[in-house]
Amino acid sequence: MKRATPTILAKVLLVVGAAIWHAWVVMPQAPVGVLVGVFPFYLLILAWDFLRLILVVPVLLVISWLAIDSGIGFRHSTSSTGAVALAVQSLLACCVVGIAIVLRVLIPAKKGKRSEGSTP
16 A cells, blocks of 8 residues: 655645635635635645745745635625635635746756766
């Protein structure tokens, strides 16, 4: 049986934690809010291996800050602006993941000790 790596466990805990947070924030008013709120975290997990840890940690912190800030606002809101805040938070968080992916594409990859033009 294959042993789970710490990275896989971190990804699973991230999604479960995000789902629990958003379930607490929006239930029972808008169950679909859980899916909207967890989507940026799911995108981050999909891009995790590509982004590497150097970009995953800052993106995770920004997404979490947005989630907590809008979630607390939603819990204390008596109007529909709280739901708009959750939707905007999700959109902004998805944009943060997208920007991190673009930055990762623009950062040149480290070349090996041998360059392509050198002789063996």
